[in-house]
Amino acid sequence: MSKFIDEVIIQLKAGDGGPGAISFRHEKFAEFGGPDGGDGGKGGDLYLISDLAVQTLDKYIPLKIYKSNNGVHGGARNSSGANGEDLYLKVPVGTQVIDESSDEIIHDFTKENESYCVVKGGRGGKGNAFFKSSTHQTPRFAQPGEEGEIRKVRLSLKLLADVGIVGLPNAGKSTLLSKITHAHPKIAGYAFTTLIPNLGVVTREDERRYTIADIPGIIEGASKGHGLGLSFLKHIERVKGIIYLFDGASVDIEDEYKMLQTELKSYNKALLKKPSIIVLNKIDVWNDDKFTKELVKRYSKLGEVIPISAQEEINLDKLLNSIDELLIKKVNVKPKKPRAKKKK
Ligand SMILES: Nc1nc2c(ncn2[C@@H]2O[C@H](COP(=O)(O)OP(=O)(O)OP(=O)(O)O)[C@@H](O)[C@H]2O)c(=O)[nH]1
Ligand SMILES: [Mg+2]
Structure with a gap:
């Protein structure tokens, strides 16, 4: 490495x-x-x-x-x-x-x-x-x-990625990066496989390109130095939007989401103001559309929720479209300035 x-x-x-x-x-x-x-x-x-x-x-x-x-x-x-x-x-x-x-x-x-x-x-x-x-x-x-x-x-x-992927260890962040870009991050079934941020480039059909960063897993207390700490968060300080990625089979994603937000906030409050998408990964594990829909419904109060399987490449197109819509395009649209009134 x-x-x-x-x-x-x-x-x-x-x-x-x-x-x-x-x-x-x-x-x-x-x-x-x-x-x-x-x-x-x-x-x-x-x-x-x-x-x-x-x-x-x-x-x-x-x-x-x-x-x-x-x-x-x-x-x-x-x-x-x-x-x-x-x-x-x-x-x-x-x-x-x-x-x-x-x-x-x-x-x-x-x-x-x-x-x-x-x-x-x-x-x-x-x-x-x-x-x-x-x-x-x-x-x-x-x-x-x-x-x-x-x-x-x-x-x-400070990496200048357009999108950052954050999540707990083992959620599948590096797997997702490896499927939607040409990056080859290390992937393994144990916590803290990723020790350094990885950057990949997504190329869309219309040739647009943007960069996406996969960072080490975050655990409770990271801001106090637990796990790998939070110093690597400087690499997502300048992203346009954030993907919160979860292992969809986790018992309480809402708790995990709150924990991630608390840690991000303690590093830099501005991170929470960025547009975000919640991604539930590993839906291939249960392979049951009805249950997947239930999960999406359960967590949709937290924001836009997209179920995927990074490993089996399910719903990745939908995710890429949502990244375009919610994280990339949205921030590129400049608000119109009100016209100054002419003085008479
Ligand atoms: N069944 C299933 N397994 C997955 C999926 N995505 C990732 N995994 C597995 O989950 C484990 C962790 O994947 P990684 O991509 O290394 O997870 P990570 O979030 O980058 O982990 P850290 O770098 O440790 O924070 C690996 O064994 C992957 O093969 C998925 O969609 N379905
Ligand atoms: Mg990883």
């Missing part, structure tokens, strides 16, 4: 500018021709770029200095040094870049393929040809290159 690193401090250093050259033309009958030292190249900039294929920050080594290339020295015959190549470091969508010294959020990657220049390369130094003037025909000096910027940053990942 890959590690799931969601916070790391690294240093980013842009390339130094190349120094300008000191050089003179060699001419046949003169010991020195005019100055012809070229300029140094600019140091490479260093960018962070968000990539959906990258899901964790585990490739970053804490405190390591990541560096883009220096600009090349200027040369004779007025040749300028090449610019240092820019460096692009990939980070997951949802990464916040925080300046370690000021704690300021410098950038928040909320979209795929966004790039942000964190440190700029230094300018190249001017060669001695640049300094030639009517009063100074043979300058024997050139500028050094400017140093590239350096910055210590903290990368902090």
